[in-house]
Amino acid sequence: MTSSRIILLALIAAFFGAFFYFDLGHYLTLDTLKTQQSAIESYRAESPRLAVAIYAIIYIAVTGLSLPGAAILTLAGGAVFGVLWGTLIVSFASSIGATLAFLAARFLFRDGVKVKFGSRLKAIDEGVAKEGGFYLFTLRLVPIFPFFMINLLMGLTTMKTWTFYSVSQIGMLAGTAVYVNAGTQLAKIDSLSGILSPALLGSFVLLGFFPLMAKKLINVMEAKKVYKNYKKPKKFDNNIIVIGGGAAGLVTSYIAAAVKAKVTLIEKHKMGGDCLNTGCVPSKAIIKSGQLLATAKRSKEFGIKEMHAEFEFSEVMDRVQHVVAQVAPHDSVERYTELGVDVLVGAAKIISPWEVEVKTAAGVETISARSIVIAAGARPFVPPIPGLDKIDYLTSDNVWSLREQPKRMLVLGGGPIGCELAQSFNRLGVQVTQVEMAPRLMMREDVDVSEVVTAKFIKEGIDVRLEHTAKEFIVEQGEKILIADYSGEQVRIVFDQVLLAIGRVANTTGYGLEELGVQLSERRTVEINAFQETNFPNIFACGDVSGPYQFTHTAAHQAWYASVNALFGNFKKFKTDYSIIPWATFTDPEVARVGLNEQEAKEQEIAYEISHYGIDDLDRAIADGTAHGFVKVLTVPGKDKILGVTIVGEHSGDLIAEFVLAMKYNLGLNKVLATIHIYPTMAEANKYVAGVWKKNHQPKNLLAWVEKFHTWKRG
Ligand SMILES: Cc1cc2nc3c(=O)[nH]c(=O)nc-3n(C[C@H](O)[C@H](O)[C@H](O)COP(=O)(O)OP(=O)(O)OC[C@H]3O[C@@H](n4cnc5c(N)ncnc54)[C@H](O)[C@@H]3O)c2cc1C
Numbered sequence: 001m002t003s004s005r006i007i008l009l010a011l012i013a014a015f016f017g018a019f020f021y022f023d024l025g026h027y028l029t030l031d032t033l034k035t036q037q038s039a040i041e042s043y044r045a046e047s048p049r050l051a052v053a054i055y056a057i058i059y060i061a062v063t064g065l066s067l068p069g070a071a072i073l074t075l076a077g078g079a080v081f082g083v084l085w086g087t088l089i090v091s092f093a094s095s096i097g098a099t100l101a102f103l104a105a106r107f108l109f110r111d112g113v114k115v116k117f118g119s120r121l122k123a124i125d126e127g128v129a130k131e132g133g134f135y136l137f138t139l140r141l142v143p144i145f146p147f148f149m150i151n152l153l154m155g156l157t158t159m160k161t162w163t164f165y166s167v168s169q170i171g172m173l174a175g176t177a178v179y180v181n182a183g184t185q186l187a188k189i190d191s192l193s194g195i196l197s198p199a200l201l202g203s204f205v206l207l208g209f210f211p212l213m214a215k216k217l218i219n220v221m222e223a224k225k226v227y228k229n230y231k232k233p234k235k236f237d238n239n240i241i242v243i244g245g246g247a248a249g250l251v252t253s254y255i256a257a258a259v260k261a262k263v264t265l266i267e268k269h270k271m272g273g274d275c276l277n278t279g280c281v282p283s284k285a286i287i288k289s290g291q292l293l294a295t296a297k298r299s300k301e302f303g304i305k306e307m308h309a310e311f312e313f314s315e316v317m318d319r320v321q322h323v324v325a326q327v328a329p330h331d332s333v334e335r336y337t338e339l340g341v342d343v344l345v346g347a348a349k350i351i352s353p354w355e356v357e358v359k360t361a362a363g364v365e366t367i368s369a370r371s372i373v374i375a376a377g378a379r380p381f382v383p384p385i386p387g388l389d390k391i392d393y394l395t396s397d398n399v400w401s402l403r404e405q406p407k408r409m410l411v412l413g414g415g416p417i418g419c420e421l422a423q424s425f426n427r428l429g430v431q432v433t434q435v436e437m438a439p440r441l442m443m444r445e446d447v448d449v450s451e452v453v454t455a456k457f458i459k460e461g462i463d464v465r466l467e468h469t470a471k472e473f474i475v476e477q478g479e480k481i482l483i484a485d486y487s488g489e490q491v492r493i494v495f496d497q498v499l500l501a502i503g504r505v506a507n508t509t510g511y512g513l514e515e516l517g518v519q520l521s522e523r524r525t526v527e528i529n530a531f532q533e534t535n536f537p538n539i540f541a542c543g544d545v546s547g548p549y550q551f552t553h554t555a556a557h558q559a560w561y562a563s564v565n566a567l568f569g570n571f572k573k574f575k576t577d578y579s580i581i582p583w584a585t586f587t588d589p590e591v592a593r594v595g596l597n598e599q600e601a602k603e604q605e606i607a608y609e610i611s612h613y614g615i616d617d618l619d620r621a622i623a624d625g626t627a628h629g630f631v632k633v634l635t636v637p638g639k640d641k642i643l644g645v646t647i648v649g650e651h652s653g654d655l656i657a658e659f660v661l662a663m664k665y666n667l668g669l670n671k672v673l674a675t676i677h678i679y680p681t682m683a684e685a686n687k688y689v690a691g692v693w694k695k696n697h698q699p700k701n702l703l704a705w706v707e708k709f710h711t712w713k714r715g
Contacts, residue, residue: 005108012104015065028062028069033076034186044080055080056093063097064104066148070094074176078183086180087173094176095169098151102164105155113156115607115636121156122604128157133167140171223537226517230352238262238369240566241356243348243511246273247552248543249375250331251559252566257340261567264367265336266358268347272331273377274396274544275552277324282400283420285323287586289316290427294460294588301625313405316428320400350374350512353536371538371566374518374526375559376511378504378544383412387473391480394499396421402497406430410482410495412470414441416585418501419453423587425499426462433463433493435484440466442585445646446597452629452648453587465493473498506545523547530575532562540566551583582660584653589629592652594660595644596634608634608643611669611696613689615649620680626650631689633659633669640668640693651682658686669693 019025026032044051059073074094077086114121128135136154139145154164182189240256242249245267256263270277292309299307329335333343344367346360355368380395382388394402396417407430411422414436426432434441434457440450441457441464457464468484468491475481482493506525513520519527519535525548526534526541534541542562543555561576582594601608611633621627629649635642645659662672673690677683 008104009108012065015061016067019065019067025068028072030072030075030189030191033072033079037079037186040076040080051080052085052089056089059090059093060097060100063094063147063151064100066101066152070097070147071179074179075183075186075189078180079186080183083177083181083184086183087177090176090180091169091173094147094172095165098147098168098172099161099165101148101151102155103161105152110156111605111607114605125158128159132157132159133163136164136167137171140168141174223535226536227353230354233354233368236354236368236370238264238342238367240264240371240373240563241266241348241367241369242373242375243350243356244273244375244377244543244545245271245331245336245343246375246377246543246555247275248377248545248555248559248562249273249373250336251556252373252375252542252563253336253341254339255560255563256567257336259567260340262342263340264342264344264369266344266346266348266356268345271333271336271343272328275555276327276331278397278400280552281324281327282320283396283417283424284586285320286316286424286428287420287588289319290424291588293429294427298625311428313428314403317400317403348511350516350518350539353516353538356512371540373559373562373566374513374534374539374541374545375543375555375562376507376545378506378550380500381503381505382500383470383502385470385473387475390475391473391498394497396499396501399499406497408433408495408497410435410493410498411501412482412498413501413503414438414443414464414466415501415503416442418499419457419585419587421499421501422462423457423460426457426460431461431463433465433495435465435468435470435482435493437467437469442591445585445591445593446599446632448630448632449591449597449646449648452589453591456587456589465491468493504544504550506547508545521547531565531569531573532558532576533565533569537569538566548578549581549583553583554581580660580663582656584656586653588650589648590650590652592647592656593645594656595642595663597632597644597646598634601634601643606643607637609637609693609696610634611689611693613685613692615682615685618680618682618685618688620682620684621650623680624650624682626682631655631685633689633693635669635693638697640670640697641666642668647685649682649685655683655686658683 040051055073055077059070059077061067062069062073074090077090080086081089132154136150136159139150239261240252240263242253242256242263242265245265249265249267250272253263253265267273272281273279275281289311293311296307296309299305333345336343344358344360346358349357349359350372351357351366353372354370355366356372357364357366380397382393382395399421405428406425409425409430409432411418411425411432411434414434418434418436419441422432422434440447441454442450454464454466465484465486468486470482470484471490472483473480474483479494480496480498482495482498484491484493506523508520508524508526513526516536518539521527526546528534528541528546532540532542532546540562542558544550546558558576561574565573580594582592584590584592596604596606596608598608598610613631615621615629615631616627618627626649629647629652631649632646633642634644642659642663645656645663647655649655658672662668669690672686673694675687677687
């Protein structure tokens, strides 16, 4: 805690202490007010302005410090100043006091709460940003919610101060008026509880919930509005129609079939989508060939004098296709048909919220369903760089058809796909230049991660060009050249093939979304709510087409929610759980992550501690010749709570699984440390990093006493 916070806390504590020590509370009772009423009134008659100022200051101090007595003060306002002036003064004083309490809570506790509740607080903040004013209004309108509690709790959120002040003032007005009015009849009041009759309280509750109910009603009506131009079929052919047979679509239909729903899956190209045909599977296959060649080059390190690796580029690329073919049966039409899914091979077009037109080889047919799940994936982004259209560029879609080894390859993009493919092609004997606009590769990861990967790339001979912005492609005397901007200077990079790997765009056009009016997000993905629902409550989306993540495992994860909500949403809807999302980039060294890294923690102002273990020290890594990389764990300062883990090194994508489980089930590093890890394995790195954390949190004082005990025992 900073010194300014400590001072403020001490001041508040002192006021609190004084209030109770000197029993100032007895001035704020009904009896005192009644007995002092005439004295106060005569003072007000003598010095009206001063009376208002003193009253307001006391009111602000009591509410600002969250001291008991605000209700009595409000009654006093009515008794002394009358309904109109009383309401006006109390309205401003209570809102100012509330805002001071709100700001104090924010200043004192927001950071601490952020550290403790991290990602959960983020979700609350997002909710507050969207509908916080609404909820605050409800809370203010219903005087059964304690005034001081609302001030303090709202201070812990990101609600804007002005929103808090203005909504509070308007929301509290009715309650204030009731109390002030009661104050004008002070003599008739015996207790505070009598002021609000059950009927009046009921009316406030109704009034408070009215805006919420109205909002819900508007939402329902808006949801219904989207259907107004369409006639809902009386009967449906299916419970669900799924568009797209990639990871998202396959899992959606698998789950639907497993719970005995009638589901039709439509795929226009190849079952398995990107992951199987042009993404994860072929990229991992080519990575393996590259790894083998890279290991062969290091044979001397393993005591093998000479290891000659001869290969044909085209044969390596053929093997990639063999791997795809071997995995393909997992995602095939036959397998899914056996599972109970009706698979149609053809292009789908949504023609109404319940109907899909399918163009198959046999013709066009229209099928219907209660719900539709859009799982149409994404495609490589092709940037509008002048001259690109005159060049036969490659993307992750068509690079797999290369059979002739390019001499020089330009890889545009330093993200995961660009890095995996740049390293693989380089290892396959292609002279690779990797161009990245940002100051480092893998910008989403921490600087130390980028540094390790970049150093390895450079060591292996990749020409890594950072802070280079592609400006134009030209062809001069048959040579393809990229003109890039580097610190204001023009740089020319000559190449034979260019591979574009600068992001992916969701497939949202050409199959009815525009005509229907399915809303898109700012990122041009299909806009979904927390339940995977689009603006049509019976149309859902999942996977790359909706994001926010673009991984096979997140597509599958979302698919469960899309399928279950589409089928059973009438009874219960489930919000997609994004709390623990892991991923890996399969470069050498591999990079895996779950939860926060340092740069994200800093951006989100979340305090953290680091436990770092260098894999260069690990027995198995030394034996395997893979002694490099690290495990970095971020924890809540002073607490055994994992905020995030980054692992750089061999098999990090596998090693991270232990931390994914730990985070998911809220297990700390003590639990990881207390788990037996097989010797000698790479997984021991996880135990050792937990050991680093434990060592840094040794109970030093206790150990000093234990040492004394041992000394005493020795006599
Ligand atoms: C090179 C590369 C490497 C990758 N490596 C990994 C990795 O290691 N790990 C990982 O988790 N992720 C990886 N990914 C990402 C992963 O491939 C995607 O996140 C995943 O494929 C998304 O699945 P999806 O079902 O949302 O979309 P897709 O797999 O793209 O499937 C969408 C399907 O919808 C079909 N479709 C579209 N429109 C229609 C229509 N109108 N009618 C009928 N069918 C239609 C398409 O033909 C396609 O088959 C990689 C991606 C690439 C490009």
